[in-house]
Amino acid sequence: MKKISKESPIPLHYQLKEILQEMIENEDLKPGQLIPTERELCEIQGVSRMTVNKAIMSLVNEGLVYREQGKGTFVSIAKVNREISQLKSFTEQMLESGVISKTKILSFKVIEATKKYRLELKMPEDSNKIIEIKRLRYSDDQPVAIEIAWLPEYLFKGITREMIEDRSLYEIFREKYGYYPEKAKQIIEPTMLNEYESKLLNQEKSALALIFRRTTYLENEIPIEYTKAIYRSDKYKYQIVLK
Secondary structure, eight states: OOOOOTTSSSSSHHHHHHHHHHHHHTTTTTTTOOOHHHHHHHHHHTOOOHHHHHHHHHHTTSEEEETTTTEEEEEOOOOOOEEEESSOHHHHHHHHTTEEEEEEEEEEEEEOOOOOHHHHHTOOOOOEEEEEEEEEEEEEEEEEEEEEEEGGGGGGGGOOOHTTTOOHHHHHHHHHHHOOOOEEEEEEEEEOOOOHHHHHOOOTTTTTEEEEEEEEOOOOOOEEEEEEEETTTEEEEEEEEEE
16 A cells, blocks of 8 residues: 655545555456555544545545444445436436336325426416425435426326336327427536435435436427436446437
């Protein structure tokens, strides 16, 4: 392991973080491998426990390592790279990647639309109900995303919880209602998980995550769905294709 320089103007914790990151990138520390303990790093580098902890937390926040209570800190498995260039559902993305996925419905209900959703979904004045569907998404038996979808009820008469059980919403759109999503506008921003979200996603409280907010449209510019999805940042990274 390289040694940090106490003469350098670069903070000690940042130097240590870069040393460990280089070891991970060179596979001197391999995916799933336990990294040296904080005590060992203190002794090797001649720095304080606080310095080591700050370095490790930086790696945790970037998803390069993860901690397991009572076991230690491990090198993360490489994140799955998702390309954002085509309009596809979570289920369709997983199938294309050869990943086994499943979905657990947390709640399904018809609620009064707030002004925000009436505007987002461009709902007619005589329509004020939306269908709210909360789901927990799994990839290879691990929870990876919490997704909430809001659908304008006037476009989805007769939809039920049983109808969407273990099925893609986009599949329901096409087969049941004859709706073919044409485009979507999506915003991606970072967030920190709250206690409820971290429990669902099997993460530490305040772990970093990504929020995807998406409005999906038909060819005639009618919005048919507004979604908010919270993805674990330690499992996924996203590539945006610009043309």
